[in-house]
Amino acid sequence: MDKNAQIISGAIEVLHRNVDTGTPAASLDPRAKIIVTAVFVTVVVSYSKYSVLDLLPYFAFPLFLIVIGSISLKALFKRMLPAAVFAVMVGIANPFLDPNQVVINNYAFSAGWVSFLSILIRFSLCAAAAFLLILTTEMSRINMALKYLGVPDVFINQMFFMERYIVLLADEALKISRARAARSFGKKGYGITVFTNIITNLLLRTYTRAENIFNAMQSRGFTGTLVRGNKLKWKLYDTLFLLSWIIFFLSVKFNLIGSF
Amino acid sequence: MHMSDALISPAVGGTGYFASAAVIGYSIYKIKQQSDNIKVPLMGVLGAFVFAAQMINFSIPGTGSSGHICGSLLLAVLLGPYAAAVVITSVLLTQALFFADGGLVALGCNIINMGLIPCFIAYPLVYKTIAGVNSDKRRIWFACIAASVIGLQLGAGAVVMETTFSNISELPFSSFVMLMLPIHLPIGLIEGMITASVLVMLKQTRPDILSETVLSDNKTFPPLKKVYISFVILALITGGIVSWFASSHPDGLEWAIDKTTGKEELETENSVMVKAAEFQEKTAFLPDYAFSDADSRTSELAGTSVSGIIGALITLLISVAVGIFVRVMQGRKLISENG
Numbered sequence: 001m002d003k004n005a006q007i008i009s010g011a012i013e014v015l016h017r018n019v020d021t022g023t024p025a026a027s028l029d030p031r032a033k034i035i036v037t038a039v040f041v042t043v044v045v046s047y048s049k050y051s052v053l054d055l056l057p058y059f060a061f062p063l064f065l066i067v068i069g070s071i072s073l074k075a076l077f078k079r080m081l082p083a084a085v086f087a088v089m090v091g092i093a094n095p096f097l098d099p100n101q102v103v104i105n106n107y108a109f110s111a112g113w114v115s116f117l118s119i120l121i122r123f124s125l126c127a128a129a130a131f132l133l134i135l136t137t138e139m140s141r142i143n144m145a146l147k148y149l150g151v152p153d154v155f156i157n158q159m160f161f162m163e164r165y166i167v168l169l170a171d172e173a174l175k176i177s178r179a180r181a182a183r184s185f186g187k188k189g190y191g192i193t194v195f196t197n198i199i200t201n202l203l204l205r206t207y208t209r210a211e212n213i214f215n216a217m218q219s220r221g222f223t224g225t226l227v228r229g230n231k232l233k234w235k236l237y238d239t240l241f242l243l244s245w246i247i248f249f250l251s252v253k254f255n256l257i258g259s260f
Numbered sequence: 261m262h263m264s265d266a267l268i269s270p271a272v273g274g275t276g277y278f279a280s281a282a283v284i285g286y287s288i289y290k291i292k293q294q295s296d297n298i299k300v301p302l303m304g305v306l307g308a309f310v311f312a313a314q315m316i317n318f319s320i321p322g323t324g325s326s327g328h329i330c331g332s333l334l335l336a337v338l339l340g341p342y343a344a345a346v347v348i349t350s351v352l353l354t355q356a357l358f359f360a361d362g363g364l365v366a367l368g369c370n371i372i373n374m375g376l377i378p379c380f381i382a383y384p385l386v387y388k389t390i391a392g393v394n395s396d397k398r399r400i401w402f403a404c405i406a407a408s409v410i411g412l413q414l415g416a417g418a419v420v421m422e423t424t425f426s427n428i429s430e431l432p433f434s435s436f437v438m439l440m441l442p443i444h445l446p447i448g449l450i451e452g453m454i455t456a457s458v459l460v461m462l463k464q465t466r467p468d469i470l471s472e473t474v475l476s477d478n479k480t481f482p483p484l485k486k487v488y489i490s491f492v493i494l495a496l497i498t499g500g501i502v503s504w505f506a507s508s509h510p511d512g513l514e515w516a517i518d519k520t521t522g523k524e525e526l527e528t529e530n531s532v533m534v535k536a537a538e539f540q541e542k543t544a545f546l547p548d549y550a551f552s553d554a555d556s557r558t559s560e561l562a563g564t565s566v567s568g569i570i571g572a573l574i575t576l577l578i579s580v581a582v583g584i585f586v587r588v589m590q591g592r593k594l595i596s597e598n599g
Binding site: 090164210 | 273465
């Protein structure tokens with residue numbers, strides 16, 4: 001298969017995630033998950049650049065979601081690997097540029113390698129938190145939670161439409177890529193000229209699609225606001241989830257657990 | 261050039277969030293004021309289009325590698341800056357959630373680098389100023405390339421500043437700048453060329469799409485000749501007058517090195533670098549931007565000015581030569597294709 005087509009089909013696979021709605025993780029209120037995730041990533045990035053051991057307790061949160069969400073570790077790693085490129089590329093300079101030493105538990109380590117390891121841990125924690133949020137929550141429920149949390153309607157509508165059409169257009173991109181591969185030999189056909197032609201074509205088709213959608217919406221009485229059903233219900237279970245994790249993050253951050 | 265959560269500090273991330281939230285909030289207010297209902301599905305579908313377009317790769321000439329478009333400038337031209345900024349924000353949020361491209365803490369910074377800079381600096385100040393109303397092919401090309409290069413250079417510069425201020429990566433500011441800006445120069449050029457080609461084709465097939473944004477502005481724009489002339493004058497002013505100040509006050513980086521090491525330039529010990537510097541000294545037409553025999557301050561200043569102007573003219577000549585070469589090659593290709 002064409003390499004580009006392979007990448008696109010991989011991306012479609014990621015977009016097509018099936019959220020298992022029967023798991024305890026999926027039944028949590030999305031507002032609780034969004035707030036806890038936001039606190040989690042903020043606390044994780046607030047550590048100093050040489051923090052390694054201090055960050056390890058935070059793996060408890062993604063592990064908890066993996067267990068209650070029945071998430072396959074393989075699927076999670078498959079998503080995380082391609083995303084690690086930028087963090088690794090910039091972080092790998094640290095061992096060569098930082099000649100200092102840091103002492104951890106009475107052992108001296110190269111500061112550059114420690115900070116690089118810290119970057120990798122931060123990346124793993126933050127990326128895992130984002131992926132687990134999306135793997136345990138349907139996008140429509142995330143949008144609804146954002147609305148409840150005060151995000152304006154214009155942005156919610158935007159996310160709603162994006163979610164609807166993203167897989168459709170990604171599928172078109174896959175077909176285009178396959179068609180180009182079938183008509184190209186060697187490096188011919190992959191240049192900027194052919195790319196520009198196919199992109200313009202895709203754009204024109206997209207524009208026509210948007211006009212058709214708008215006409216269909218108008219004929220059904222669209223006045224600028226989308227009407228949505230299924231309101232969110234906050235339960236005791238959500239309060240427990242929210243409070244216990246925030247207390248845990250803050251306790252680890254301010255070293256409160258050891259002081260008891 | 262997505263910023264990652266692993267390389268950002270909460271202070272930088274938080275500042276990015278506040279700044280981008282304020283601008284996106286204002287953009288949403290402006291979109292609501294326009295109360296243009298067709299924009300609701302259009303924005304959503306065009307967001308999905310940018311996502312899909314980014315998946316299709318093209319080969320970059322002479323490198324053997326492939327790239328994809330960013331699409332921010334194209335969206336700004338098609339939807340206007342306010343709607344485009346909201347669409348790019350939604351694309352970046354989706355990328356952060358589904359692909360961990362950029363992080364949740366770094367989202368605000370990524371919105372600034374890849375959304376707000378192209379939509380609120382490159383599009384209104386560069387693209388619109390050059391492209392104007394009922395723009396012809398040449399004007400669109402020039403506007404797109406200038407706006408795209410400037411937008412991407414500013415965006416890449418912002419990534420470097422955010423990373424440096426975060427102080428997680430050990431990459432020094434100077435090395436990171438020298439890595440990021442030159443890489444993003446050809447990327448900006450290619451992005452500009454692709455955006456221009458798409459807009460020219462749209463103008464031919466569906467001019468009504470562009471009429472809603474660019475052509476609806478009834479301002480009069482200067483003829484392209486005047487735009488070219490102003491760019492030449494700007495280059496000469498920069499080369500001729502500003503270089504005086506540049507010569508009397510070292511640039512920010514040299515100043516920083518001077519302050520930290522006590523030397524204006526860092527000494528190079530690496531033998532390859534020494535050889536390269538020797539070669540550069542021998543071949544440099546105007547070493548250190550001054551005449552080599554400049555003894556007095558006056559002749560040094562004159563030398564610096566002339567060097568600046570000559571430098572600007574040489575750059576201009578090289579650009580024109582590259583343009584002519586591309587045109588001739590395109591002509592040959594067309595002749596060979598048409599038999």
